[in-house]
Amino acid sequence: MNDCPSRCHLGDCLEVLATLPDESVDAIVTDPPYGLSFMGKRWDYDVPGSDIWAECLRVLKPGGYLLAFAGTRTQHRMAVRIEDAGFEIRDMIAWVYGSGFPKSLDVSKAIDKEAGIERTEVVSRYRARDFGLCSNNRLGSQDVEVAQKTVMQFAPATQSARQWQGWGTALKPAIEPITVARKPFRGTVADNVLAHGTGALNIDACRVASGSDHAERCASVVGLSSNRNGAVYGEWSRARTDSHHDSGRWPANLIHDGSPEVVCIFPDDKGFGSTARFFYCAKASRRDRNDGLPCGEAPAVSTNSTMRECEEADWPARNGNHHPTVKPTDLMAYLCRLVTPPGGVVLDPFMGSGSTGKAAVREGYRFIGIDREAEYVAIAEARIEAELAKSHAKRSSISQTQSADERLKQFDLFAEGGA
Missing domain, CATH: 3.40.50.150 (Vaccinia Virus protein VP39)
Known part of the structure; x- marks a missing residue:
């Protein structure tokens, strides 16, 4: 080195x-x-x-x-x-x-928000991990916390929002x-x-x-x-x-x-x-x-x-x-x-x-x-x-090991010479 x-x-x-x-x-x-x-x-x-x-x-x-x-x-x-x-x-x-997180705009949710209507009907609950938002637990503890988070999904509140349910703006x-x-x-x-x-x-x-x-x-x-x-x-x-x-x-x-x-x-x-x-x-x-x-x-x-x-x-x-x-x-x-x-x-x-x-x-x-x-x-x-x-x-450890090996070799040579 x-x-x-x-x-x-x-x-x-x-x-x-x-x-x-x-x-x-x-x-x-x-x-x-x-x-x-x-x-x-x-x-x-x-x-x-x-x-x-x-x-x-x-x-x-x-x-x-x-x-x-x-x-x-x-x-x-x-x-x-x-x-x-x-x-x-x-x-x-x-x-x-595989651990990327999609930063996508929920078009349906955005339509309801612009209309000034709050969504209240819960249609499902799931863990972030089950939804694929976090790929593995080899990441930091905060990522694991996100993966364990319970996420609630709300139903669209307006007809226009229902038409665009499932549409977003970005890939994972x-x-x-x-x-x-x-x-x-x-x-x-x-x-x-x-x-x-x-x-x-x-x-x-x-x-x-x-x-x-x-x-x-x-x-x-x-x-x-x-x-x-x-x-x-x-x-x-x-x-x-x-x-x-x-x-x-x-x-x-x-x-x-x-x-x-x-x-x-x-x-x-x-x-x-x-x-x-x-x-x-x-x-x-x-x-x-x-x-x-x-x-x-x-x-x-x-x-x-x-x-x-x-x-x-x-x-x-x-x-x-x-x-x-x-x-x-x-x-x-x-x-x-x-x-x-x-x-x-x-x-x-x-x-x-x-x-x-x-x-x-x-x-x-x-x-x-x-x-x-x-x-x-x-x-x-x-x-x-x-x-x-x-x-x-x-490197110091390797050097010490090599020195020990060299001393052992020298000892073996000395022993062979004196035999």
């Missing part, structure tokens, strides 16, 4: 990027604003402009990759601006998950696209890799394990036995072209979270569509997002809170990391490995709470992060420092 400390910069990314030397960065892995006005946050009113991506292009080495998350509604604008800055669009990775979110772009270079890939260490993907480091561990993880999510998925993980899968390699299958442009909703989409008949073929990473857990940070045990909201109350709650009271869009460290580590040469420099111009930085130092890369919110920079620094401390402790 590289001992060079990470650098977290507070400031506007365009201004900070201007201070970085040309061709000084090996890869950019970032989760920029989606331009959706998420939770009314001022930093999310537009996707980054081409001027920012042009600066990213300048600091990247020739052939360096840019991986940028986006929202489904604004992915096209994100990709176009990246392309307009001079990048070559190479692919799009889809991160598929289940995918986040990741633009895969590369800085153009002259000559061949082979020449560029030899000259700069960039331009290629680290396929073997990101292969999808086809062994029992992944099989059991995916099977356990939906309550299946490994025997039922035997065709997926057995002889047939080992005969597949993309699983000949001992380290597993070729990485795909699809990643999933292992939730029941996602796993059940893929048929396990002969393994053609099995989730075992794709990298598995669930959304960020509370432990992951708060590692290295002080956080309270009290919930930020009560059991019967509305979604709006959840959004406006005092999250710092419960989560040390109160950034609203934290990505899981395992996912960011996988992406960093895919596009960064050993010991390389990873840049995140939209650092947020530092998930990319945490992942980068875990993988042994140097990291440069930028964010204009002081509270998030402080969180990022604490998370990255905690990860560095773990890595140093792990």
